[in-house]
Amino acid sequence: MRYTLLLQYPEMSTDELDPEALADAMREFDEYAKAIDAAGILASAEVLQPSSLTTTVRKGDDGALRVQDGPYADTKEQLGGTFVIEVDDLDTAIEWAGRAPSIGWGAVEIRPVALRFSDGGWTALDS
Secondary structure, eight states: OEEEEEEEEEOOOTTTSOHHHHHHHHHHHHHHHHHHHHTTOEEEEEEOOOGGGOEEEEEOTTSOEEEEESOOOSSSEEEEEEEEEEOSSHHHHHHHHHTOGGGGTSEEEEEEOOEEEETTEEEEOOO
16 A cells, blocks of 8 residues: 655744754664665655645636635644555554654654556555
């Protein structure tokens, strides 16, 4: 099964973070990514830019696209990054989510992948 781990946590600027705490968090994420990779289950991992750089696109009632700078989520936590893993079951995905360094200050949403686009076409993944 393929799952995406969505790392959500309060966003802070580097000015708000203690340099030592930031270095520790970066080390922990590096170790986490290397552990997932070494386990042979990592499909991809990405860290996102700050939510202040978000562009939100919606279609209005008139059909025109509305492009707005900034995030428009109704939450104080923001999506900070993703890990896509391939594991045997949800219990294993939960185990890996529980090891994410950000679990100490935010949530990790586990979402099964339904479709995957690869080699020019869509493939349904088992659920």
